[in-house]
Amino acid sequence: MPVFAAAMDRIFIHAAMATPALWISATTSEERPIRVIARAPDRITEFGAGRFVSDTMVVDVRLSDLPAPHPGDLIVIGADSFMIQGEPIRDRERLIWTLDLRPA
Numbered sequence: 001m002p003v004f005a006a007a008m009d010r011i012f013i014h015a016a017m018a019t020p021a022l023w024i025s026a027t028t029s030e031e032r033p034i035r036v037i038a039r040a041p042d043r044i045t046e047f048g049a050g051r052f053v054s055d056t057m058v059v060d061v062r063l064s065d066l067p068a069p070h071p072g073d074l075i076v077i078g079a080d081s082f083m084i085q086g087e088p089i090r091d092r093e094r095l096i097w098t099l100d101l102r103p104a
Contacts, residue, residue, distance in 0.1 A: 008095050012037070012062055019077060021059070026072035034065040038077065048073055057082055058102040063090070069097055 010022075013020045019034040025031065036059040038070045043056045061077060068086045074081055082101035 004093060005095055009064075022076040023061075023066055024074040024076065025067070026070065026074065032066070034061055034075075036061050036075065036077065043076065057103075059099050059101060061097045061099060062094055063097060070100060073077060075099065075101060077090075 012035045018037050021034050021036045023032050039058045039060075040068065041056055041058065042053050044051045045054060061069070069084055071084050071086060074085045076082075081101050081104040083104040084099050085102045086100045090096065091098070
């Protein structure tokens, strides 16, 4: 296993970095436990001369935990449910998915 992949595994196992979650497929009845690193940055959107700030929810998930996420799939973190919106994006090393979420 490459060193970077081993480091990412350690980060996702660490309780202070990653949170347990549940992935539920939108097309099949499949579900599986995963670990996510959640981020909630503000996003600035420009519209004409105006700028709007909106809340976002983005999570990182290991490909080894979730090989093929799709828009519409659910991610449950604690008591909160989120739907994947847009296409999942992989990192350069093809180890991590970045998923843009919206409340379900």
